[in-house]
Amino acid sequence: MTLITSPESILDITTAAMQSTENERLKTLIISLTTHLHQFVLENQLTELEFEKALQFIVGIGQATGKNTNEVVLAADILGVSSLVSTINNLDLDGGSYAALLGPFWRKNAPLCAWGENISRSNLGGQPIEVRGCIYDEFKKPIAGAIVDVWHSSPVGFYENQDDQQVDMNLRGRFETNERGEFFFTSIRPAGYPVPTNGPCGELLRAQKRHPNRPAHIHFMISKPGYKVLITQVFDSTDTNLDSDPVFGVSKQLVGEYRTDAVSGVCQLNHSFVLQAGEMVFPAPPIP
Numbered sequence: 001m002t003l004i005t006s007p008e009s010i011l012d013i014t015t016a017a018m019q020s021t022e023n024e025r026l027k028t029l030i031i032s033l034t035t036h037l038h039q040f041v042l043e044n045q046l047t048e049l050e051f052e053k054a055l056q057f058i059v060g061i062g063q064a065t066g067k068n069t070n071e072v073v074l075a076a077d078i079l080g081v082s083s084l085v086s087t088i089n090n091l092d093l094d095g096g097s098y099a100a101l102l103g104p105f106w107r108k109n110a111p112l113c114a115w116g117e118n119i120s121r122s123n124l125g126g127q128p129i130e131v132r133g134c135i136y137d138e139f140k141k142p143i144a145g146a147i148v149d150v151w152h153s154s155p156v157g158f159y160e161n162q163d164d165q166q167v168d169m170n171l172r173g174r175f176e177t178n179e180r181g182e183f184f185f186t187s188i189r190p191a192g193y194p195v196p197t198n199g200p201c202g203e204l205l206r207a208q209k210r211h212p213n214r215p216a217h218i219h220f221m222i223s224k225p226g227y228k229v230l231i232t233q234v235f236d237s238t239d240t241n242l243d244s245d246p247v248f249g250v251s252k253q254l255v256g257e258y259r260t261d262a263v264s265g266v267c268q269l270n271h272s273f274v275l276q277a278g279e280m281v282f283p284a285p286p287i288p
């Protein structure tokens with residue numbers, strides 16, 4: 001019989017109780033997580049009040065998650081964990097394609113759109129934008145028939161699900177690449193926006209004196225059977241918050257050149273992506 005003899009002994013007793021986990025990967029992950037948690041508590045000599053606060057935070061992010069918001073995803077984002085997972089699982093391929101976190105606003109089944117279609121379906125004003133690019137494989141061969149799923153915020157920084165002024169699925173669309181692997185869509189230029197600050201994550205950001213404003217960006221999710229789904233974002237090169245993104249999404253490779261045409265006044269973005277061969281697996285949508 002092994003009983004507790006010291007604070008440190010609790011870890012051994014706890015992990016011993018987990019040894020018969022059948023799923024090897026689950027066993028490894030939970031034992032590792034438990035070990036890190038125990039070390040964290042010991043290292044910081046966590047007080048009971050602090051422990052209670054931590055549990056309240058976890059309960060709080062669950063309670064703040066609802067139909068249109070996902071505070072749990074946001075918590076992973078503002079702690080840099082989402083960005084870390086996305087970075088270690090996606091190689092930076094020659095050609096500069098890089099992954100970025102999914103974020104809390106992707107919706108499944110955005111409208112399938114025609115070549116060049118305008119995804120700005122509500123009258124919001126703003127600067128028109130034309131977005132073009134090409135999807136390649138690892139050998140620089142264009143991929144025809146890839147689906148480029150895009151979503152972005154309005155010129156004042158709201159996604160349609162956060163804004164009564166916008167129709168359902170506004171500023172969202174799916175485009176298929178042509179035989180040369182190209183895609184083209186039109187919209188209005190997105191603005192940066194604050195991550196939601198009315199829940200426990202906002203409280204944490206305020207305590208850390210961090211601003212909540214994401215640099216302006218367009219989200220992309222690119223897929224085709226036989227390739228790993230590429231989830232990424234392309235950031236506005238003119239945004240002043242590129243190096244202080246509250247969710248740590250910006251890498252050098254993902255800063256896009258948003259250029260305004262002097263004659264037409266239209267913003268133009270050209271950005272291409274590389275897909276890795278692999279299994280096409282979609283993430284669970286953070287909101288329906």
Ligand SMILES: [Fe+2]
Nearest residue numbers: 103105217219
């Ligand atoms: Fe976003």
